[in-house]
Amino acid sequence: MSDLTLRQIEKSFGRTKVLHGIDLDIRSGEFVSLLGASGCGKTTLLRIIAGLESVSGGSVSIAGRDVTELPPEKRDIAMMFQSYALLPHLTVAENVRFPLRMRRRGSREEQVAQVEKALETVQLGHLGDRMIRQLSGGQQQRVALARAIVSGPQVLLLDEPLSNLDARLREEMQVELMEIHNQLGLTTIFVTHDQEEALSLSDRVVLLNNGRIEQQGSPHAIYSAPETGFASSFLGAANLLPVAVEDGPVARLADGQELALRDEETQRGDRMLLLRQEDLKIVPATTAGALRARVAIRVYLGARYRYMLDLAGQRISLTAPNSVHVEPGEDVDLTIAPDRIRLLAR
Amino acid sequence: MTDRREAWLFLVPGLALLVLGFVLPILRMLVLSVLGPDGLTLQQFARFFQDGYYPSILWRTVRMSLVITAITAAIGFPLAYITSRVGPRLRLWLIVMVILPLMTSVVVRTFGWMVLLGRSGPLATTLRDMGLVGRSFSLMHTEAAIVLGMVQVLLPFMVLSMLGVLSRLDPRLEEAARTMGCSFLQTIRRVVLPLAMPGVVAGSLLVFTLSASSFITPSLLGGARIEVLAGSIYKSVTQTLDWNFAAAQSVILFLGLALVLIPYLRLGARHG
Amino acid sequence: MVKAVPTWLRWLAWIFVILAALLLLAPLVVVVGVSVSESQFIAFPPNGFSLKWYGNALGSREYVEAFWLSLRLAALVTLSATLIGGAAAIALSRRRGGQALETFFLSPLVIPSIIFAIGMLMLWSSLFGVTSFLALWIAHTVVALPYVLRTTLAVLAESDPFLEEAARTMGASWPRRLWHVVLPQCRPGLAAGAFFAFNISFDEAVLSLFLRNPGLNTLPVQIYGQLEFSPDPTVAAVSTMMIVLTVTLIVLLDRLLGLNRVAST
Known part of the structure; x- marks a missing residue:
């Protein structure tokens, strides 16, 4: 059964059409990358899945339920932003606990335990009491990741989460993301413009160009057998x-x-x-x-x-x-x- | 080292103006407040607190300023939030809507309220036509009139103070809160409001200060019976010509506002 | 803008904005309405249409004299506040740890003008016996100064701090750096500050009331006197002309500098 289904998704901003009928089925536990140059519509598609943008046409379902008209807070998702979007007036632990509190998951004690576990997972167990501004960029990124996985969402959305890191940290985080995905098995959608990132992390790569799916398939298939000139020049x-x-x-x-x-x-x-x-x-x-x-x-x-x-x-x-x-x-x-x-x- | 000398050269006119044209007058006022016919005295202050009259004016000033500040904040916050989050065209119109009254003389705006609230003004006429009030009904010369007029006069200050902070707030934070299960109103309460607090506090202090020290709108809308501290100062200067007492009342106003402002300024300094 | 705001809340927001507009603009609208009424009593909505009160206002010696006084004063205040405030802003922007000094320069914003006005009146009375145009000029310059300082500092804070060093490596002496590098950067801030200075001085009533004497009544003071005594449509006509001047200033400000940018500083 597919965990996330997109049917004929259309999106226009004023007169500009940015998505032309996207169809996509994502299996439970799959790690899918949306790959494309800036302006190809990949972030818009992610924001539509999150419910942060409305669609101009088509439907979104999560776990068999049509969520097209639901606001983000009523969808069982978690999103990690490119800028991390950590709440500066809360501590690290309060940030990670925020989705649990808002979604009323369990008692206070259970929530605290879950927060600890999530912070352990990203190796920040000792920093729970810090304020956000006291953390380095890499640490902030881990907090954002912990906050995204803590509620065990149906769909985990990652919007270019590694693009603000330097090369060494980025490689480290790639490995960590893979480990976390293997461990938790969350259905994950990962938006990136970096083809290497997409190829190394995903079960499936969806290549977008001008608001259309250019090609999709396993990293190996898409790299070794590009079907179009665009696909071949974009990948490698x-x-x-x-x-x-x-x-x-x-x-x-x-x-x-x-x-x-x-x-x-x-x-x-x-x-x-x-x-x-x-x-x-x-x-x-x-x-x-x-x-x-x-x-x-x-x-x-x-x-x-x-x-x-x-x-x-x-x-x-x-x-x-x-x-x-x-x-x-x-x-x-x-x-x-x-x-x-x-x-x-x- | 020409840089240093040049910097001083540029600062001197401003410093001279402020010291001679601002600090000196205020010092003169302070001196006059404790000067009696035979040397230093606190007699003017004693007189202020002698009977219930002036303390009641002080209390009315504080009470009305608090009410005005609260109403202004309650209207100002949603207005500033909407202004910061709409498209650029609408934002421009909203800013014009706020700045136009701000840049119009207080005297003119108060005149507008005199017309609106007067016996033959639209508010009274409408209420009379609906049979809700009697023939002689007028909102003029009531505390409500002063509050209404002052809210309009001071709302732009509140909105602009909040707008600065809200415009700099990253909208991604609100989106992130939505993806974590906050409804729109929860997002406002748990994310926007806490982060906009510096603007809310700054705007409230500004409005409170201006409200407690203004006399043009209160004296025109409130009339002679509803006196506020600043109006009483003006009366002492122009009608009773009791300047020492006027100075003492100014010092009381000054100290009262300092009491409110200084904790905030120290707080601000600590947080940089 | 965050999407997915509930529909009922959007409607509520629109209603709220309309009510806020009514609150903010109604006093101005009724003043304009009264000024074109035929009736000699203050009433809104106006009875008929007539421009006779404008004729009245322009024929009145008091109003015309007060207008010229206010205009002269505002022009001089604009000049002095922009020069002094601009120079101070340039000096402050390049000092490290100029925080205390900046607070001092901005203090006329925090100290209520009634307190300053009383001090000014008492000082001038004890020194010269009476107030004068010079006293008004100084007082208005003091309250306009922080605005020029703030707008100019805001512009300078955004500008590239290495521009001046770059000019130095190209052999520019400090008067030339000032003229060719620093001043052009300050221009939008100085211009916005000048607009505010003019507006503040022209509309200011508190200082002008305390420092007035029989030969020294600015336009707002003249209007205030009339309102205290008995408001008539002529004062509405004068007030309308002041509103028109404000609208003109705002349009100019937007055309020259962009209102959006000015409002956010």
Whole structure:
């Protein structure tokens, strides 16, 4: 049974339509990421699930109950805000207890015990009496998380909760979020613009673009088999080149170079060739079946180099280990395993 | 070090103006309050508390100021909250609605109330036509008239004090409270009101101070019988020409307000 | 704006706003109404329509003289308060720990003007025997000063503190930094402060009442005297002209600076 069902969700702000008929079913206990660039509608969708925005059309149900017309306080949800939204006039423990008090969950003693447990879960058991402004950003973030999980909501909504942390803390929190999810099994919806975050945390990634679901699936599926140019370019650094697929089968680039395809490739005509950075290899010149490109720019990254190359009139990029060393202006040959080649509709 | 010298150069005119044009007059007033025909005396203060008349004026001033402050806060808070949370166009109109009376002379606004509350004014006429009151009914020269007029005169100060704090309040906090199970009104009570407290307190103190020290509206709407402390001071200055007594009454007003203000200022200083 | 406010509460909010508007604006509306009434008695709603009371007001020596006095006073107060307050704000904004000094400069806001007015009257009487235009000018400048100071400090607090240092590295001496960097930053604050200073002085009644003498009646004092004695439609016409001036000031303030911004400081 699905825990959360969205049917044909539409949303307009004045004349601008930001969501075009979103359909989504989320299983009980699933961790789903809503991934997209800013302005794609992902936060609006989350706020609609929370009840903070009204819909222009469609319906929202939680655990089989239609909640479309219910205000947020009547929905069994919890939300963690990007800015944490901790109440500055309350202590840490009072903040975490707030949803329990408002929703009248159990006696005072039970509530206090639950607060302690939630604070232990985020490793802040010792800070219950502090005021919010006395905490660091990372600690505030944990308090917000504790406050979101303490009531054991039907649906846990996370609105870019990690975006205000520095890189090291963010990685730590990612691990912690996964552990908490495994431990509590809460149905979780996680809004992010960071594809790595989405891929590493979720059971399922929902990619949004211009108010529509572009593609959804397991992180592996969505990364390795993007269905559209947008999906491929948003997920990981990919190079896209226009090609014509001809008998052979081969893909002919704009400058006439040919790339051999797998025999199963039957469709002919104009397509887009997707070359992932990590699949491209720089090989010694004059390797048979390789593509010829010219080095434009080289960037030193420590363990690796990033190269920008000119190929068939396009700028493509790839990274290579330190052992490969070519200078700007040189010609190089590139190879890619035939089974890593993907062709998309143009 | 030119910076320091330049800073002083810029401060000197203001400091001179305040010391000579503000501190000195107030000192002069303080001196006059304890000066008698033969040296220092507290006789003027003794006179104030001699019989029940002046203490009753003082008590009326305090009582009415408290009522005015409470009503102003009760109207001001929702008005400021609505102003801080509506769209920019409506907000502009609401701000105009508050600022227009604020920037109009108190004399003119009080005149408006004299018309509204007078015997042939719209309020009395309506009530008379409904048969609720007699022919000679007038709201003028009542405490209610003073309260009504003062609330209108002072409401803008309250709204603007609260608006500053409410506009800076993060609306996400209210949304967060909603997602945690607060209804709209619970959110106001548990989140907005506690966080807006500095604005509420500042506005209330300002309104109380202005209310306790004003005499134009009370004397025009209340008439000669309903006297307040500031009106009594004005009378001592212009009618009985008893300046030492006027100074003493001013000192009593001053000390009374200081009693209210100083705890707050110290509180504010501690919290930065 | 938080969504999901119950419908009945939205309606209640609208009714409340309308009632608040009535409370705040009704006194102004009736004054305008009385001023165009044909009847010589004060009544609202007005009987008929006539502009004769405006003619009366403009033909009255007392009102016209009081108007010119108020205008002259307000103009001079605007000048002095903006200059002195602006300079003080610039100096205060760059001092660390200028808190005590700032409180001192803002104290005329906290001390009730009746107390200041009495002191002013007593001091001038003991020094010069009578009050004068100069006394009014000084008194009004003192009460207008905090407004200029506050608006200018607010603008300066938002401006980039490194601008002046940057100007320094570009070789600007302090008079040039002041002229080319500091003053342009202050301009919106100074302008708002100047508007308030003019408005406060032109409408001020308490100080003007205490410091008045037979040759020194400002317009609000003249109106007050008439109200104490016997209100007539002529005083309503004068009051309406004051309201019109206020509306003009507000429109100018909004056009030049944006009312939303001014109100939030």
